[in-house]
Amino acid sequence: MKCKAIHKKLIFFLENDLPENEMEEIKLHLAGCHECADFAEYMRKTLKVLNQERKPDVNPFFYTRVKARLENQTIKEIATPLWARILQPAVFTLLLLAGVYAGIKIGQPANNIQETYYAEQEIFPYLYEMAAEPIETFLME
Numbered sequence: 001m002k003c004k005a006i007h008k009k010l011i012f013f014l015e016n017d018l019p020e021n022e023m024e025e026i027k028l029h030l031a032g033c034h035e036c037a038d039f040a041e042y043m044r045k046t047l048k049v050l051n052q053e054r055k056p057d058v059n060p061f062f063y064t065r066v067k068a069r070l071e072n073q074t075i076k077e078i079a080t081p082l083w084a085r086i087l088q089p090a091v092f093t094l095l096l097l098a099g100v101y102a103g104i105k106i107g108q109p110a111n112n113i114q115e116t117y118y119a120e121q122e123i124f125p126y127l128y129e130m131a132a133e134p135i136e137t138f139l140m141e
């Protein structure tokens with residue numbers, strides 16, 4: 001393999017994303033080629049910085065919301081018996097509230113309790129309305 005071809009594949013090599021024989025080939029080339037070895041080292045450092053910026057704990061509020069959404073999807077995927085279909089809006093609401101509540105708690109400094117209180121008052125009645133509607137529809141049928 002030529003140096004140019006090595007350079008093109010280096011990023012996949014560093015991510016361990018190549019077939020085994022190509023991984024070996026590049027490893028061998030790097031051992032014998034200073035230019036490519038230097039370039040590989042430079043790329044490894046760059047990738048390390050990028051990976052550090054990608055960590056989920058950089059934005060806890062976003063992470064909480066994604067997690068809450070995943071949990072909701074898991075519940076929807078389970079085959080639902082009749083009682084579960086009635087309970088589902090309530091469970092959904094609880095998960096949503098937990099997500100919102102955790103998000104508010106994490107997202108705000110501790111000395112901002114007053115504002116948190118108002119935010120919750122605005123959100124909660126709206127959520128209860130959303131949860132109540134499917135149950136009423138079900139009982140009317």
Ligand SMILES: [Zn+2]
Pocket residue numbers: 002003006029033034035036037
């Ligand atoms: Zn080379």
